Amino acid sequence: MNDQEAVEILAVGAHPDDVELGCGGTLALLSRRGRRVGILDLTRGEAGTRGTPETRAAEAADAARILGALFRDGLDLGDGNLCTDRSAELAVVEVIRRRRPRLVFAPLAFDRHPDHVRASRLVTDAAFYAGLRSLETGRPAHRPQQVVYYPSSFLASPTFLVDVTEVFQIKLAAVHAFRSQFFDPESKEPATVISSPEFLEGVTARARAFGQLANTGAAEGFISSRPPLLVDPLAAFDGFETGF
Numbered sequence: 001m002n003d004q005e006a007v008e009i010l011a012v013g014a015h016p017d018d019v020e021l022g023c024g025g026t027l028a029l030l031s032r033r034g035r036r037v038g039i040l041d042l043t044r045g046e047a048g049t050r051g052t053p054e055t056r057a058a059e060a061a062d063a064a065r066i067l068g069a070l071f072r073d074g075l076d077l078g079d080g081n082l083c084t085d086r087s088a089e090l091a092v093v094e095v096i097r098r099r100r101p102r103l104v105f106a107p108l109a110f111d112r113h114p115d116h117v118r119a120s121r122l123v124t125d126a127a128f129y130a131g132l133r134s135l136e137t138g139r140p141a142h143r144p145q146q147v148v149y150y151p152s153s154f155l156a157s158p159t160f161l162v163d164v165t166e167v168f169q170i171k172l173a174a175v176h177a178f179r180s181q182f183f184d185p186e187s188k189e190p191a192t193v194i195s196s197p198e199f200l201e202g203v204t205a206r207a208r209a210f211g212q213l214a215n216t217g218a219a220e221g222f223i224s225s226r227p228p229l230l231v232d233p234l235a236a237f238d239g240f241e242t243g244f
């Protein structure tokens, strides 16, 4: 972990495991292509039914290593009542100015979990305010190019897809690193929505369904308020003519 390490991509989750589920394949792909990737968890996940904040922290560190992230920063903004006041905003501004990402991944605001909805607004606002020179925090202003959003529980029509076929097993390995949270036949802890085997099947099924749209094995979907600019519209649809 390097306290000053700058990255190109910063993936932000409300809870440890959000980024693995929502955009873990894309993070694994980008890090393997030599992009500098970092993760920020806004809370410690202390409201979770299974595991303790300590076990989740160890699991989160394992998952970050599997994805090839250079660091995993954590804030303590309150799992189950995510704080979005000015001090929370400034805490996120501080991370953005320190890490200087070009692209930020954040939870989509259309979701079942209110923490994800709040996190989406908080990160969007902080990414903008981080670029205001008039906001003096002791670090130079920095504004990411864009914040793009990954869906969690609810389905949203993606603005763009990322082909994660070649790293899909790595994404699943990162999700499985959260041993206390997901299906484990040996676990004696209470069952939750996400600890059922069907939940993990759903993660794979969604990636396959997005992949099918793009005639590839597995994909992750993102929502962006600005459409991404295609360098080559022809290449963007390569192979679709033989698709499903």
Ligand SMILES: [Zn+2]
Residues within 6 Å of the ligand: 014, 015, 018, 113, 116
């Ligand atoms: Zn979450």
